[in-house]
Amino acid sequence: MVVCGFAQINTDRVLAIGRNALYFEDYVLSIQYFNNVISVKPYLPEPYLYRSIAKVYLDDYTGAEEDATECLERNPFIATAYQVRGIARQNLKDYDGAIEDFHKGLKIQPENKVFLRSLGVSYALKDDFAKADSCFDSFVRIFPSEPSAYITRAQLKMEMNDSIQALANLNKAIDLDKSSSYAFGLRGMILEGQENHSEALKDLDMAIKLDPEQSAYY
Numbered sequence: 001m002v003v004c005g006f007a008q009i010n011t012d013r014v015l016a017i018g019r020n021a022l023y024f025e026d027y028v029l030s031i032q033y034f035n036n037v038i039s040v041k042p043y044l045p046e047p048y049l050y051r052s053i054a055k056v057y058l059d060d061y062t063g064a065e066e067d068a069t070e071c072l073e074r075n076p077f078i079a080t081a082y083q084v085r086g087i088a089r090q091n092l093k094d095y096d097g098a099i100e101d102f103h104k105g106l107k108i109q110p111e112n113k114v115f116l117r118s119l120g121v122s123y124a125l126k127d128d129f130a131k132a133d134s135c136f137d138s139f140v141r142i143f144p145s146e147p148s149a150y151i152t153r154a155q156l157k158m159e160m161n162d163s164i165q166a167l168a169n170l171n172k173a174i175d176l177d178k179s180s181s182y183a184f185g186l187r188g189m190i191l192e193g194q195e196n197h198s199e200a201l202k203d204l205d206m207a208i209k210l211d212p213e214q215s216a217y218y
Contacts, residue, residue, distance in 0.1 A: 027054040045074035052084045064088040079108040098122045147177040181210035
C-alpha cells in the first residue's frame, strides 16, 4: 500500500527502487515496484523492460516475452528489449522468433557481443550449423581479442564433431585469457578424447585450481 501511494507521487523514484532491487537479485520485490509504476503510468516502456528481465531470472519466460513485447510496442528502438525477448523465446524453443529478435537488435547495435553470440547459439539450437558458424566467424572477426568468442566457436565445432578446430579455438581463448576454468576444462575433455592423457590432466588440474567448486572437472 505504501509503495502504491509513493508510486502515485513519484514514479521515477519507485522505478529506481525497483531497478535497485533487480540489481541486488530480489526479483520478486522488484516486480512489485514495476507493477506499481505500470498501474500509474502504463504508457512507459521501461517498467515493462525491467519486469521482463526479472521474469527471465525467475524462469518465467512466457511472462518475460509478453513484457518485452509490451515494452517494444511503446518504443521499438530499445535494443535490450529485443535481447530479453530473444532469450525468453530461445528458452521457449521458439528459435525462429529468437533469431528474428537478435537480428532486430543487431540493426540497432551492430557490434553487440550478446546479440552476436545469442544469434549463433539460436542457429545452433536449430541445427543450422552453417549459419551458426557464420555468426561466430563474425563474432571473432569483430572481436578478435575476446576469449568468449573463441570458446563459443569451439563449442559449436564440438557439436559439428570437428575436434581439431575446437582445440584450435580453445588454444586461442586460453592464450588470450588464462583465467577461464571452462576453457581449460573443455580443452581437457577434448584432449582426453584424443587419448592425450597427460595434457588432459594438466588442463583439468588447472580448471580445478581456477574453479574448485565445479564437480565436472573432477
